[in-house]
Amino acid sequence: MSKRRVHFASDHAAVELRQALIACAQEAGFEVVDHGPMNAESVDYPDQAQFVADALRAESQALAVLVCGTGIGMSMVANRYQHLRAAAVSDVFSAAATRAHNNANVLCMGARTLGVGLACEILTTFLSTEFEGGRHQRRVDKFPTGSM
Ligand code: RB5
Numbered sequence: 001m002s003k004r005r006v007h008f009a010s011d012h013a014a015v016e017l018r019q020a021l022i023a024c025a026q027e028a029g030f031e032v033v034d035h036g037p038m039n040a041e042s043v044d045y046p047d048q049a050q051f052v053a054d055a056l057r058a059e060s061q062a063l064a065v066l067v068c069g070t071g072i073g074m075s076m077v078a079n080r081y082q083h084l085r086a087a088a089v090s091d092v093f094s095a096a097a098t099r100a101h102n103n104a105n106v107l108c109m110g111a112r113t114l115g116v117g118l119a120c121e122i123l124t125t126f127l128s129t130e131f132e133g134g135r136h137q138r139r140v141d142k143f144p145t146g147s148m
Helices: 012-027 045-058 072-078 092-100 116-128 135-141
Strands: 006-010 032-034 063-068 086-088 106-110
Touching: 006 012, 006 045, 012 032, 012 063, 012 106, 012 116, 045 063, 045 072, 063 072, 063 116, 072 086, 072 106, 092 116, 106 116
Parallel strands: 006 032, 006 063, 063 106, 086 106
Antiparallel strands: none
């Protein structure tokens, strides 16, 4: 399978980690789109997540990375969008599992909880793992849509 485009956005808490992760993805051969921010002035993570939501609405095969202080706020926001399946991840096993089993298309990580080395390993694992489909597709198809 050809390598997918990867969209990146963060809030002010994670500018440096986002930049390091972009370099990490490029080194692994992925094409990257950076949605900023370009400096550490305060921005609100829901606004940053919206850039990625818009990008993946137009490019359904793309993947995305959202980084904030913990990765949690970004994942909460991202999962409000029906076309996004976001996972806040802090270990390599979960990075592979959430692609293989949940068909996650957005990886969320925390700049205040992860070092660059581990975050890069999580990222490359996420990007290089394919969804297994089959029984996992059936389960993903059961994700609720709209309000419950
Ligand atoms: C910003 O201070 C912080 O709240 C944000 O980066 C994130 O951790 C939210 O989940």
